[in-house]
Amino acid sequence: MSAAPAASARVAPDRMLADIADYVLDHTQFHGLAFETARLCLIDGLGCALQALDHPECTKLLGPLVPGTLVPHGARVPGTPYQLDPVSAAFDLGSMIGWLDFHDTWPAAGWCHPSDGIGAILMTANWLSRRAAANGRPAPHMRDVLNAMVQAHEIQGMLALGDSRHAGGVDRVALVKVASAALVSRLLGLDRDALLDALSLAWLDGPALRNGGRLGDAGAGRRWAAGDASSRGVRLALMVRAGEAGCATAPGVPARGRGDSDVEPAEFGPPRAWGSHVMENVLFKPAFAADLHAQTAVEAALALHARLGADGRGACDIERVTIHAPAACLRRLDRQGALHDATQRERCIQYMVAVALLHGRLTPADYADAVAADPRIDALRARIGCVEDARFGGDRDDAQARSMGSAVGVLLQDGSALPEVLVEQPLGHKLRRGDGIPLLEQKFRAGLARRCAPRQQQAIAHVSLDTARLAQMPVHEYVDLYCPQ
Numbered sequence: 001m002s003a004a005p006a007a008s009a010r011v012a013p014d015r016m017l018a019d020i021a022d023y024v025l026d027h028t029q030f031h032g033l034a035f036e037t038a039r040l041c042l043i044d045g046l047g048c049a050l051q052a053l054d055h056p057e058c059t060k061l062l063g064p065l066v067p068g069t070l071v072p073h074g075a076r077v078p079g080t081p082y083q084l085d086p087v088s089a090a091f092d093l094g095s096m097i098g099w100l101d102f103h104d105t106w107p108a109a110g111w112c113h114p115s116d117g118i119g120a121i122l123m124t125a126n127w128l129s130r131r132a133a134a135n136g137r138p139a140p141h142m143r144d145v146l147n148a149m150v151q152a153h154e155i156q157g158m159l160a161l162g163d164s165r166h167a168g169g170v171d172r173v174a175l176v177k178v179a180s181a182a183l184v185s186r187l188l189g190l191d192r193d194a195l196l197d198a199l200s201l202a203w204l205d206g207p208a209l210r211n212g213g214r215l216g217d218a219g220a221g222r223r224w225a226a227g228d229a230s231s232r233g234v235r236l237a238l239m240v241r242a243g244e245a246g247c248a249t250a251p252g253v254p255a256r257g258r259g260d261s262d263v264e265p266a267e268f269g270p271p272r273a274w275g276s277h278v279m280e281n282v283l284f285k286p287a288f289a290a291d292l293h294a295q296t297a298v299e300a301a302l303a304l305h306a307r308l309g310a311d312g313r314g315a316c317d318i319e320r321v322t323i324h325a326p327a328a329c330l331r332r333l334d335r336q337g338a339l340h341d342a343t344q345r346e347r348c349i350q351y352m353v354a355v356a357l358l359h360g361r362l363t364p365a366d367y368a369d370a371v372a373a374d375p376r377i378d379a380l381r382a383r384i385g386c387v388e389d390a391r392f393g394g395d396r397d398d399a400q401a402r403s404m405g406s407a408v409g410v411l412l413q414d415g416s417a418l419p420e421v422l423v424e425q426p427l428g429h430k431l432r433r434g435d436g437i438p439l440l441e442q443k444f445r446a447g448l449a450r451r452c453a454p455r456q457q458q459a460i461a462h463v464s465l466d467t468a469r470l471a472q473m474p475v476h477e478y479v480d481l482y483c484p485q
Contacts, residue, residue: 013248017199020155021192023274024182029143030150034276038146039467041104041153042122044284044440045115046464046482047447048103049096050079051364054450058099061224062092073134075127078482079451086127090180090234094119095227100364101346104282104428105292106153107404108160112172114153114282116226120180120234121148122479124187129475140187142478143471148183150279155179157278173229178202180233188241197246201236204250222343284428286439288362293329293404294349295426300408301356303421308357308410315358315380319413323353324389324420325406334386342367353408354380441465456485 013021030038052058063082064071075089076082082092094116097103103115122145129139156175181202185195240246283292290298308314333349345351345367354377355366365371392405409420427436444464448457460481463470470478 011249013196013200014251016251017196017203017248019274020178020182020199021195023154024151024186024195025192028147030147030276030279034150034279035146035471036467037279037282038149038153039464039470040284040437040440041115041149041279041282042118042146043444043464044286045097045103045118046078047444048098048100049093050447050451050482051102052096052099053079055099058096058223061095064088073127073130075123075130076476076479076483077123078479081484086124087231087235087238089123089127090119091224091227091231092119093123093227094176094230095224098226099223100289101223101291102285102289102364104284106157106160106278106282107292108157111292112156112160112175113226114156114179114278115149116173116176117152117156117179117183117230117233118149119227120230121145121152121183121187122475124184124234125475126479128187129477133474133476139474139476141471142473142475144187145475146471148187150276151186152179152183153279153282154274154276155182157282158274173225176226176229177205177233177236180230181236182233184234184237185240188237190237190241194240196248197244198237198240200246200248200250201240201244202233204247205232205236281430283426283430284436284440285426286436286443287427288356289364289366290352290362291333291346291349292426293325293332294352294406295428296404296423297323297325297329297349297406297408298352298356298362299423299427300406300421301353302360302362304408304410304418305357305360307418309360313412315354315376317412317414318357318380318383318410320411321353321357321380321384322409322411323349323384323386323406324391324408325349325386326392326404327388329392329404329406330386330388339372342369342372345372348381349386350381350384351377353384354378357410452482453485456481 062077062080064084065088071083071085074083075086077084077089077092079096080092082089084092097118098113098116103113105111105113125140125145125148132139156179159175159178160172178199181198182195185198190198285292285295288295288298288302308317329349333347335344335348335350339345339348339351352362355371356362358374358376358380359366389407404426405422405424407420407422410418412418425431427439429436445457445461448460452460463473463478463481
């Protein structure tokens, strides 16, 4: 009788997955700029989430899949009455944060919204915190959430620098799933082998296709895509905790993994050492709800609106508007013809600039049908032209600049012209933190005011605007501040 075969040794994991696992399990406590910026990302994401609750298209998707389902010690979803399992809670909060496309972003070969992963991290930590408190064990604190956010930002952003998955029709949220699975695995206390399994399952899991707002039938799917990806990351990590195996060589397998698939980046993998680069340099949208590529043009249009008003003029006096912008902006946002829904308006730079010139604002509500029905918007949009400008050609992918600058000029009907307004960096850029942070806090307070009573707003702001105080708070106690009293 032959001897029983020896247990097979674990195959060496793909280098990329191993690098991520080692980075995640390095229990470095972040400090300084990275930690402070993580707090800003957190309050910005939660403020966006609370604003999204104004939209029935969003709220209809929230809550338990089966009405009436009760989850003892489940994760409470900010701004809602729901207490859910962590997978459902991650979907809800992730969808709320991304619904208005108003949260932070990261321009790269494959641009992404790193805060898409907050739903997975905060809701998993929320669930673990409630269970721990109910059983008399030490609960996770918000410092654990902020540290996990720094690493999730780094994973998404660094992979996006070298991997333009858009070119193959794969949506950016594929990286949300990978980062969410990695950091949830750490929060669950999984070891390195299990974390590698979770990462591999996230890589193997079918990616979403990228239709976004480019197709007329895109619908609202892109608004909940990040919530779906973050919740999937939670689910996969929990499956591994239950004993599910992975395939840690998957990304490098030709044809089936990363190798010679239909997505061919110039070079896969992070171009620099893992750290906190992405969090420290992330771009916010502190003042107006515009696509990142249009932020500088909208800021210029708002300045021109003010100049017109100071001269006793208005948009009706405009003969022609010219937007000078980089090629990346025009490829994405230069649109002519009818715009049938909010999704298409959010992807039209002429629409955004027209609203800013007409009304001196650009809010999430300005993409709705009620606002778009104003005939002056389309009339002005028809008089707005775009010109590719080499002045702004390279900065979008420059690690230090990433300016996405633009300039807007206005020719008036009497033949005179307003001086061109040039904006080199958007308000949310690292180089403009002094201008942007006060606006970011105003935006957060505006979100609170939409859902919370005055005393509740004060309690939330008292903790949220003080990094040291926030870090020391148990996760479930912090989330409870946002829930109906």
